[in-house]
Amino acid sequence: MVTYALQGPAHAGASVSLVTPAGTAGDLAPTGQGVGLLVVNNGGTAVNVVLPITPTYDGQAVANRVVSVPASTGAVAGFTLPGVGLIPLPDNVYGVGTTAITFGTVVNQILVAAIRIP
Numbered sequence: 001m002v003t004y005a006l007q008g009p010a011h012a013g014a015s016v017s018l019v020t021p022a023g024t025a026g027d028l029a030p031t032g033q034g035v036g037l038l039v040v041n042n043g044g045t046a047v048n049v050v051l052p053i054t055p056t057y058d059g060q061a062v063a064n065r066v067v068s069v070p071a072s073t074g075a076v077a078g079f080t081l082p083g084v085g086l087i088p089l090p091d092n093v094y095g096v097g098t099t100a101i102t103f104g105t106v107v108n109q110i111l112v113a114a115i116r117i118p
Helices: none
Strands: 025-030 035-041 047-051 065-069 074-076 079-081 083-088 098-103 110-116
Touching: 025 035, 025 110, 035 047, 035 065, 047 083, 065 083
Parallel strands: none
Antiparallel strands: 025 098, 035 083, 035 110, 047 065, 047 098, 074 079
């Protein structure tokens, strides 16, 4: 299990450090306003990212959110273009603190980063 460190680039910009998930389930990402999960997929197939939704509606659980991050599009002008997804993680949806992240697979060379947009 890995808890992703929250990275907050300055207004001038900064490099974001991407990490490999520890596995398909059990990793944690911070939540909050302006916080998101950046997912980079270098693999040849799309990957689903599943996020549990904390609030209920009229006492009933709400279904988990599933976000599909596209596959790499292959080489363009000599560069391999990964599939990229940016998933907002507001604490009023995913709970205060951290939320569990589940990946459909990590074999596809998935890299992630938790970021805060200033």
